[in-house]
Amino acid sequence: MDGSTHLPQHPLRPASDVMRLERLGAMMPTRLSFLRVLMRTLADQNAVVTRPVWDMDANGFGHAVYTLALDERPYSLVAFSQALSDADRSDRVIATAWDAAFVLFDGVPDATEIARLKANAPLQEGGRFGPRDLVLSRANKSVRLFAHVVEALRAGQQPDAQTLRQTGYLMRTTAVYGNGKFGLADRTTYCDRPALSGPFMAEMLAVWLIRAFTVDLAEHLGGRPMERALKRSLGVGNATGLGMAPFLVSHPLLLDAWFSVRETALARVLAQDEISAGKAAELRTQAQMAAEYLDGWKVPDPDAAQVIENLRGEWASFCEELPELTGHGALQTVWDKAQTGSIPLQELTFSWLLEPFGDLVDGLADCLATPFSPVLKPKMICSEVRDLIQSTAPWVLNADFEREEDQAQFWYVSEAKLEPRLGDRQREPGADRETPLDTARQAANLMRDLPDDDTPLWQFLASHPQHRAVAQRMQALPAHPYAEVQCNILGREAAPIHLLRAKLSMFGATGFDPKSRLWTRVTLAKGLPLIDEIGTEAPWLPT
């Protein structure tokens, strides 16, 4: 997959196990998560962040510009801060105003560009953007924590470390838009620049710079700096709803790339029969870090809290019983032992095992992006397509779409705010305008109509065009086994929160705090190096 393709590796885990919704919903960030990849890129390029503009009034309203160079090109985060009443502060997409708005700009904006962005960025979806605007975002203050920090600093004190760690952020972003939305630059215009070639790199860069802005704003209002360790304990909050979930269904080959990389990384790590004493010590240190992270991971939702509590106990036992890690086959022994525990334990172990082995896995990050979509293979005969579905996607045949339970939910986009939503098919109108995320149902319908003969697929599809999209998805599976979330997304029990967890883990989010089965809060960039600490160690998990 990268330049070191001849590294030994174990067989990859089968997609039937990896792509289960339950497992996706237990994923943890890894050193291949996009924020970690960004930190390595910044370090490799010796990036230096400056803040050439800080034009804020005494109330913290105004604008600021942060600039850095990557691949010898400058990029700037332009941040706007404005007054917002409590009544208008909503994390939903339906909001129309925010405490702050941001644009990641391709270059260094002059006064004319800043004026243009000032007129548009606070409008967010109501604004228009251009080919030099890479990312658009907005954020709301975490009101109580922001006030606590400002009041403490004004009183000549430092904010309470425990309070900071518990909330974890001064502002929450509620959307981070890229790739052409609202006129922003197409990803294809910058994806050949090495620093931004990975998935969501521009978006992650924006988020990491927004984190710096939130701290600077609090220090501006507080009148003195915060201690460095306290600043590092803060990230950027994010409220993530359903909008993120359809992406995983509508980008099957990208999904395959992400999971192929992750699984290859694990396979390389497990292929080591022996590891050095140094690596073993690092594993033990990281195990302790994970325990501290779990201790600090408190959420109000009782079900989620119970899962975390169980994992805390399982992890403690698991670590107590770790064998001598330098022995023959020790990593495989550890991995096998994790398989006897819960799925959350397995996923935590997965992330932990990767952590000391950057030399084996970091190069795989080059394979996280793909520009491709499924392509129809028109020559394949219909009976072959039937065999292919039965052998590579048996999960699509498990549901019975005559049963109410198996198509209880439908995805749609609301007319008022163009916001993805989930409806109850039996109770709510709109199923006739359903968003076609129903891969399992489409595939089941294809199997129903597909003749078991040697008709070329393209001829069948000419008279059955309703099956064209899913046919090419199914054809992609032999070469891209991780391309599909293996679940009937319409089923009553299919909780979107699991899809959010998977994607956010790929970003590198921590502190999952689910608020329902439809949305969650998380923290991004917590614990990562500050803008004047590029090149220092980026920890696996914040503690």
Next chain:
Amino acid sequence: MAADLNQATDGYSRAEIYALLLRALRGAGVSLGWCQDVAQAVEFAGTDECLSEIAGVLGSDWRVEIAGPSIRGSGLAPIIAGCDCVLAGDAPAQVHGAFSAASAAIVAHRAATAGTSIAVLPDTDGVRLQLGNALLPEASLERFHPEPAVLETLKRFAHLTYVPETEESRQAGAGAGLTDND
């Protein structure tokens, strides 16, 4: 308020047009696979002219009729089937009807994703498609500047995929509350 596409001063991104076309085609009742073929093709190699042409065929019934190498029909379905036929290696395909800018984008995109080239030759009442003898197409990075009337048509069909809001869907459909102060 959602962004008003007519207010663009710097054109439209290709991803933005892809999303709009996909939705407009779906709203017009075109089968999803064809929607994807057309939207991806226009994103890859399309021009403003393509958008005008597509807006003009949104209301029609898209269909394909195959008789040996001869392919007829309506909408952009015949050119898609013609590409299928050629890429399946069956034979050169005779696609009847006008060969438009949108047709050219579809041929370019299908050839590029297949890693080959498809030659388009004039033929009686249409074109003949055959493998090879053409340059491998490249993706366009140009932004779109469509006519306002074209955009309005695309938006009108795209609108047919949106579900009108109810208070229940507003409150519960996305799961979160309406204000958020902590």
